[in-house]
Amino acid sequence: MAISKLQALSNGRYKSVWHRAVVNSEKERMSIASFLCPCNCAIISPPEKLISEASPAMYRSYTYEEYYKKFWSRNLDDEHCLELFRS
Numbered sequence: 001m002a003i004s005k006l007q008a009l010s011n012g013r014y015k016s017v018w019h020r021a022v023v024n025s026e027k028e029r030m031s032i033a034s035f036l037c038p039c040n041c042a043i044i045s046p047p048e049k050l051i052s053e054a055s056p057a058m059y060r061s062y063t064y065e066e067y068y069k070k071f072w073s074r075n076l077d078d079e080h081c082l083e084l085f086r087s
Contacts, residue, residue: 004082005067011046012058016082040065059085 007016023029045061062085071081 005044007082008044008059008062008085009046011050011055013050038064040068057087060087 004016006014042064043061051057074081
């Protein structure tokens with residue numbers, strides 16, 4: 001979910017991608033999970049500096065609560081969930 005929010009916050013400059021891991025049978029692999037969940041009233045929106053006539057807002061502003069509800073109602077489909085907020 002964090003990557004999709006980053007895509008919205010950066011007005012599309014950073015793209016959301018599917019996480020993929022390459023397995024190496026010769027070496028151990030370590031994964032570290034980290035989570036960042038803002039309060040439900042937090043507004044997800046790019047800074048005004050990233051919005052201009054040449055680069056209009058790609059996504060409407062939305063609250064974390066709106067995103068969270070849509071994310072869970074769409075069977076964790078993060079990629080398509082962000083499209084629901086497209087301007």
